[in-house]
Amino acid sequence: MSSPAELISQIKRLECEADQKDQRIKLLEELLRLQRHQQYGASSEKDSSGQGQLFNEAEDSCDSADEDAAVSVPAHTRKKKKRVSIPADLPREEIVLDLPESEKVCPHDGAELTYIGDETSEQLDIEPAKIKVLRHLRKKYACPCCEKHLITAAKPAQPIEKSIASPGLLAYVTVAKYVDALPLYRQINIFKRIGVELDRTTLANWMIKMGGLVQPLINLMRETCAEQNVLHMDETPLQVLCEPDKTAQSQSYMWVIATTQASVPVVLFHYSPGRGGDTPRELLSDFKGALMVDGYEGYNAVCVENTLTRLGCWAHARRKFIEAQRQQPKGKSGKADVALGFIQKLYAIEKQSRDKPLNERLDIRQQQSSQVVEKLRKWLEKALQNTPPKTTLGKALHYLNNQWPRLVAYLEDGALPIDNNRAENSIRPFVIGRKNWLFASSQAGASASANLYSLIETAKANDLEPYAYLKQVYTLLPQAQSLPDIEALLPWNIKPVVG
Helix, strand or coil: CCCHHHHHHHHHHHHHHHHHHHHHHHHHHHHHHHHHHHHHCCCCCCCCCCHHHHHCCHHHHCCCCCCCEECCCCCCCCCCCCCCCCCCCCCCCCCCCCCCHHHCECCCCCCECCCCCCCCCCCCCCCCCCCCCCCCCCCEEECCCCCCCEEECCCCCCCCCCCCCCHHHHHHHHHHHHCCCCCHHHHHHHHHHCCCCCCHHHHHHHHHHHHHHCHHHHHHHHHHHHCCCEEEEEEEEECEEECCCCCCCCCEEEEEEEECCCCCCCEEEEEECCCCCHHHHHHCCCCCCEEECCCCHHHHHHHHHCCCEEECCHHHHHHHHHHHHCCCCCCEECHHHHHHHHHHHHHHHHHHHCCCCHHHHHHHHHHHHHHHHHHHHHHHHHHHHCCCCCCHHHHHHHHHHHCHHHHHHHHHCCCCCCCCHHHHHHHHHHHHHHHHHCCEEEHHHHHHHHHHHHHHHHHHHCCCCHHHHHHHHHHHHHHCCCHHHHHCCCCCCCCCCCC
């Protein structure tokens, strides 16, 4: 028969095992809710529940944050949609509607009616794409006397010599794929409807050649990035079917670099077969400023070797607490809301100082943001002690703790950003396009796509219409004879063009 001490020990052991099983069940339930939300829930990070208002004064709620509180959800209000306006600069075609002669007489006294004006209404109309053929007639001359001198007018250099594709057609295909996310096979069907038979391989080769054509501009854009004080950087998966020593199912990556200065907006894409630290080393070899990235440790090597100031992204930290918030019982609040309240205050301060000079923004950060950060740190240290690390909330707390020095680094300079949204917004068009065309067939195609995305997104950042800009680049770049000729075609140097 077991002694009382042994029975007590067994009871404690069984209680411990039961607690561990309870924690595991809760963790699995949490993961299940998270997966269901990721599959069926809204992807927006905006708080539509009104819970964010609970902790506008987050520091006042630290002591009571461990207890759940009931929350009332405000009623949904529908916003009135604005009426669609027709741009005044669009060409107008007048359709005159007149009365028949029999109705131009007054039915009361028979007098002839007098014209007193018009009642005008407008509709938008569109014509399907029209295609035409450009015939180059090169005049030829010969000497009538000696019949030994024959000369033919020169033809301007073309983006693809001896090709049927004009700069305008090449720009059209480029924009359709990289701006409108239309895969090449869909474009083939569109061309077929207007009577032109093209094949997918031809269009793919055109895009690869255009990616090579614009390489001098990409090189100059990379040099411009290296001269900046602050850069954003991010990466996203890309599937490339034909890569040496890799299966078709393996992942490659598309990297993006974005500048912050409004005077020189640059968005630079780069294809790489892997996600290792060699790619940041290559892209940032001449960069010496501050680098804003997420928590991926592949950036460590270049930051150490180039003595870069590494900045942490508050949007990533916030996103993890939003995931934890979604695991809370419906209508309840907890630690995740407290953390989001602190972060919300930091963003509110940034919004308030966004348009102020850098020195004033720095003063505001050091006077206001630093106080919020200090209170958040104290709350974080307490929350870490009583939160299981494997839960969604625990992971969010540990991410915040591990990234802390990088997250608060922006407080030291008014020019430093608070998050990496600049890079994430820049990479979004590629992610949208990837959902349609799914993969790149070859490394050459992936590299060409990187160059073309770079040129298009940088043109958009400089308020240029992509088709008109690319048509001008495809026309003039083959004729460039010097570095100034090429520099003149950079998006921030070229004169705005209209389609």
